[in-house]
Amino acid sequence: MAKVVVVGGGWAGCGAAAAAAKLGMETVLLEKIDHLLGAGFMAGLTSTNAKYTAINEVKAMGAPEIFEADEAAILYRNPRVPSTENGYLYDIFKCERNVFNLLERMGVRVLLETRVVDVVVRGNRLEAVKTSQGEMIAGDSFVDATGSAGPEAACHKYGWGCVMCVFKCPAYGGRVSITEKAGVKEGMARRRDGGYGAVSNAIAFIRESIDRDFLARYATEDGCVLIPAPKEIGDPDLFRKIRTQQFYDSDDFNDRIVSVDNGTIKFMSRPWVNLPVLRRMEGFESVALYDPAAGGRGNAVRFLATAPWEPTLQVTERPNLFCCGEKLGMVGTTDATITGILAGHNAARATLGLPLLRMPRTTLIGESLAYVREKLQNPEGWYDKYSFLGTGGLGKRLKECGLYTTDLAVVKSRIAENNLSGVLGRLEQK
Ligand SMILES: Cc1cc2nc3c(=O)[nH]c(=O)nc-3n(C[C@H](O)[C@H](O)[C@H](O)COP(=O)(O)OP(=O)(O)OC[C@H]3O[C@@H](n4cnc5c(N)ncnc54)[C@H](O)[C@@H]3O)c2cc1C
Structure with missing residues (x-):
């Protein structure tokens, strides 16, 4: 069986692993700490505003499973959080178990307490990752879902030192970026106080x-x-x-x-x-x-490691390495999950030599991704963070394009018109 290796078990990595396993790939998910969801283990508010539209685009494209696992842990629908609508709050503890169990049911090999420390590259392709225990895990395609937080030294350099956050770096070791290990230079977000991240x-x-x-x-x-x-x-x-x-x-x-x-x-x-x-x-x-x-x-410092990426979510100049979540510059659990699903889907396609999926700009997801890529070409764009939530310039763009809607019939027909209905559940040529 072709093999997809996903590094990082936050929402992005979980989305990627679910999407690759759904297409029948042998899928392994490597997470350095002792549970899944990463920063999302501290989150809980999701599906707010245009995220709702984005989630329903993915459901119409045939990948509802991980959202259903999340929804099974809902504590409150439509919480009265200012400036939000359509959202819900999930129970972070229950949700983590739901997602873990889902991945196992889907056949993903989930390896917790497994930190990747290096990669093997031949030419421009990754061949394997190496764990801190010295194990080599080979693959056909790889997903870098290691996020953008820490490591501990970065919190000392750019923040307030280690504040003992959810990433547990002192015990399990800090983040190691697969993209950077593969020889691709990453960018760091800028702050309005003059700092980084x-x-x-x-x-x-x-x-x-x-x-x-x-x-x-x-x-x-x-x-x-x-x-x-x-x-x-x-x-x-x-x-x-x-x-x-x-x-x-x-x-x-x-x-x-x-x-x-x-x-x-x-x-x-x-x-x-x-x-x-x-x-x-x-x-x-x-x-x-x-x-x-x-x-x-x-608090912890994040957004210190954003990869350059293509509309296919391939890391630039590394055709069998994909990225998602905070690694590509988006913030939020929904954002990580959706970009993870797209990265995992394309990792499976790349493994089989099939053409890769590019989300068209006639979808909310496609327009948002194009917007983020445009912004990250410009130094000023590194001061902002981006989310399907649809605030700031992206929110304005989504409204101008008429892409933010809560009408599910409109979402379904948009996906159908783009020939994308069910696409995440099958592998035929497009
Ligand atoms: C306190 C807090 C509250 C938040 N609240 C919300 C909220 O309510 N709603 C919302 O939408 N968003 C919220 N966010 C933001 C959201 O949680 C994140 O943007 C999103 O979850 C990021 O997901 P990710 O998978 O891209 O990265 P991460 O969650 O950072 O996941 C990366 C994972 O990779 C692992 N990893 C790193 N390096 C390696 C390695 N070398 N080997 C193996 N594993 C590795 C890490 O341990 C981590 O689990 C919150 C964030 C924080 C910190």
């Missing part, structure tokens, strides 16, 4: 450390509680300059804390908080941090 903009607390009466509000307020924020809890002007999502650049997120229930209690748009100030606030008197453990001091 972008700082994770959410922190999570242990539910049980929050007052019970306060906690009950999440159930009655659709999963999202808005809390007035004293200025001393953290400087919104600094946060605006350093964080990963421009989506939060509004008074909705700066003047108050937008907190959600994703299995933990998560503060969105706050890279860190002043804990003594928080502990003076009603409901949070005994609050304890869950992730990052040092979220009273700082």
Whole structure:
């Protein structure tokens, strides 16, 4: 059987592995830590705004499975998170298990605690990856889904040191980029404070450390509680300059804390908080941090490793290496999953010598990817992060093109008109 090797078990890698396995490939997924979903293990808010359209384009293209695993862990539909619609909040813990079980059912060999440290390249093609245990894993096509966070040294250089976040670098080792190991130069995002990368903009607390009466509000307020924020809890002007999502650049997120229930209690748009100030606030008197453990001091630095890529999601000049998720410059769980699915699908096609799928600009996904590629050609474009969510310039573009819709019949017929119905579930020539 032809073999696809996916490195990185975040949402992007899980999407890629599911897509390749669906086409009958022998698929192996290598993840350095002890669970799947990567940054997405701390996420929970998904399918918001135009992401909803993008998800439904993929479903119409024949790859609903991973979204169904996610939807089976829904805690709240349409949470009242400002500036969002159509979204839901998933239980991060349950969702991880759902995705793990799905991949196993689909026949993916999932190897946790397996960190890739090197690659074998012949000419412009990858032949194998090497793990920290010294094992060589050969493949026909490869997917770099290693994300853009850390490693630990990068958090020291560009951030606030190791804050003991979900990536667990001190215990499992830091991120190693497959693209870079394959000899392709990556880019780093810029920050408006003059630094590089972008700082994770959410922190999570242990539910049980929050007052019970306060906690009950999440159930009655659709999963999202808005809390007035004293200025001393953290400087919104600094946060605006350093964080990963421009989506939060509004008074909705700066003047108050937008907190959600994703299995933990998560503060969105706050890279860190002043804990003594928080502990003076009603409901949070005994609050304890869950992730990052040092979220009273700082947060992880991401977007330090973006690959150059083609419309097929091939890494430029490496025909059997594909990239997805934060590795290609997009932020968000839906974004990682969808680009992962497309990368995994094309990795399977490349393995079999079939023509690769390029999403046409007449789809929301295709137009968004084209927009991101255009932006990354320009130095100013490296200050922004991009998402199917559809904010900022991309949101404007999607509206101008009339691509953002919640009408599922319109989405289905758009996919049919582009001859893409069911395409992710089959391998015939196009
Ligand atoms: C705290 C936090 C909260 C967030 N909340 C939300 C939210 O509510 N909604 C939303 O849409 N987005 C949210 N995001 C953003 C979203 O989670 C990410 O953009 C998305 O999940 C990135 O997925 P990815 O697969 O591209 O990368 P990652 O999640 O970074 O996954 C990369 C994976 O690769 C592994 N890896 C790296 N190097 C190697 C190697 N050499 N060998 C093996 N494995 C390796 C890493 O351990 C990691 O698991 C949040 C992010 C954070 C940090």
